[in-house]
Amino acid sequence: MKFYSINRKAPSATLREAVMNGLAPDGGxxxxxxxxxxxxxxxxxxxxxxxxxxxxxVxxxxxxxxxxxxxxxxIVNDTFSFDIPLVRIDKDIYSLELFHGPTLAFKDVGARFLARVISRLSSRSESRMVKVLLATSGDSGGAVAAGFKDVPGVELFILYPSERLSRMQLDRLNVPGSQVHAIEVLGTFDDCQRLVKEAFADVELRQEFDITSANSINICRLLPQMFYFxxxxxxxxxSEGGFPDDVVxxxxxxxxxxxxxxxxxxRMGLPVTRFVVANNANDVTVNYLLSGKFIPRRAVRTVACxxxxxxxxxLSRILDxxxxxxxxxxxxxxxxxxxDExxxxxxSRTYSADSYLLDPHGAAALAALRDDLRPGEKGxxxxxxxxxxxPRAVSDATGVEFKVKDIQDSAHRSxxxxxxxxxxxxxxxxxxxxAQTVV
Known part of the structure; x- marks a missing residue:
């Protein structure tokens, strides 16, 4: 399989080139x-x-x-050491629970698969130390840290926005005795992602090390996410005892x-009638779908971080x-x-009506599904x-308490x-x- 840059200004790449470079030479x-x-x-x-x-x-x-x-x-058998159940919420709506992996988040799938692919690709060459960069807005950091902790010849650098992660998410970035390094960035997720892309474009850095990404920038972090669809x-x-005609x-x-x-x-043949996107207040994708105009802007902090x-x-891949x-x-x-409200x-409504607990991200997806689903369709x-x-969002919405400290308080600095x-x-x-503090 060959891979092309969506900017169409770079030569085709092999799988190893696409995975180990992350971005194409033309930035695509x-x-x-x-x-x-x-x-x-x-x-x-x-x-x-x-x-x-x-x-x-697949x-x-x-x-x-x-x-x-x-x-x-x-690789597949090692990746899926956990189940991904489909749970019926009501007559026509199901929840795909992607949180049964080691770090309780969907990104366990892509992170574990990518780590194992990089391990094989790097071990079959006499390549230098591989530096893997990741920008995280929350759960991907812990998932990738867990996935890469035992991979030889690889250093992982996790960039996260300051004061945006929960205490649990921060704790999962700490992997003792490994080549995993977390870095707090005084900015937003978009700043973290920009820094990763700038590192890819740095010719001097690339002369010293092999550099790639563990974000969904990397095609091999993205591809395994197809599996659970x-x-x-x-x-x-x-569950339905047959093949439903209209699946959303x-x-x-x-x-x-x-x-x-x-x-x-x-595109590979999955029978889906349409997809629904759920955004929080950072609604640039929804605005594009409604207007045809993509206007990026600085992210704001929400309950669905x-x-x-x-x-x-x-979005550039989707447009392609x-x-x-x-x-x-x-x-x-x-x-x-x-x-957020x-x-x-x-x-709150889902817990009251169905006795089913959701995190904020799943709750947004369910709200969008309910707003879009038509009679006779399965969602x-x-x-x-x-x-x-x-835990704080869950407590505020449902009254259910988890014995986990959610927000990093001022007395606890990373x-x-x-x-x-x-x-x-x-x-x-x-x-x-x-460098320990560079401002």
Whole structure:
């Protein structure tokens, strides 16, 4: 499989080049040159397949020309050491619980898969130390830290926005005795993401190290997220006792990695009628879907922090999938945005009516699904994080208490290096100059 830059100004890349470089030389995100279509016979028996079996079929179609099938099977089996249940909420609505992995968040899937792919690709060459960069708005940091902690020859640098993560999310960034380094950035998630991209463009840094990303910027962090869309459909077929005609999938969205993966799965043959995007107050994607105009802006802080993104990178991939044609995209993908009050209200109503606890991100996705679903359709929404990761929001909305401290209080400061949102500050750390506070 070859990969092209969506900027169309760089040569095609091999899988190793796409994964280990993260971004193309022209600054574009990579996409597969060919999206294989899964044979229809696959869907005839899908309800009886495990998620490992489904993931193997999809991964082998996408990556089998570059990675041995036996290795793909091992990577998939190692990735899915946990279940992803589909839970019925009411007659026509299901929750896909993506929070049963080691760090209680959907990003365990992509992080574990990517770490194992990088391990194999780097071990088969005489490459230098690999520096993996990650910008996180919340849960991806802990998931990637856990996924990479035992990978030899790799250093992981996690950039997170100052005072935006919960205490639990911060604690998961600390991996004793490993090559995992967390860095507090005095800025927003978008600042963190910009710093990662600037590191990729630094010729001097690339002469010293192999540099890649563990964000959904990296195509191999994104591709495994397709697996659970197929698994959701398989579970729905099993639950419904047949093949539903109209399936709608609602995705809580920040940087749009999950939505991009879902659209790739659809292009591979996943029977989906349409997708629904849920935004919080950072509604640049929803505004684009409504108006056709993309106007990025500085992110604001909300109760659904992983969606606090004002300039989502993966929108460019989505536009590429639709040939930058706004009409078909806006008809197939619908968008809704919600205030903090709306999101807490969704959490409260769902708990009162269905005795089901949601985190703020899943609650936004459910609200969007309820607002969009039509009679006769079946809806699936992505519950991307365990509600215990957001105990204050859960308590405020439902009265349910978790014995977990949610917000980092002023007496507890992280011991991570703190840097300004300038690339010079980050580069000092990447060049092993041991900067602890660079402002």
């Amino acid at each position: 995100l990579y996409m597969p040159e060919r999206i294989p279509v899964i044979p229809k016979a696959f869907f005839n028996n899908i309800s009886g397949m495990s998620i490992r079996d489904i993931a193997f079929v 991964a082998d179609l996408m990556l089998g020309s570059d990675i041995d099938s036996s290795d793909i099977r091992e 197929f698994h959701a459909y398989a579970s729905l077929v099993g 999938v609602s995705v809580p969205s920040g940087n749009l990695g999950n939505l991009t993966a879902g659209l790739l799965a659809w 992983a969606m606090d993104v004002g300039n989502p990178s993966n 999938l639709f040939g930058s044609d706004y009409g078909p995209l806006s008809r197939f993908v619908k968008g809704y945005s919600y205030t 709306d999101i807490l209200g969704s959490m 699936i929404f992505l519950a991307t994080a365990h509600p215990s990761k957001f 011991t991570h290096p703190r840097i300004s949102a300038s690339y010079e500050a980050l580069k000092k750390i990447l060049m092993n100059e041991n």
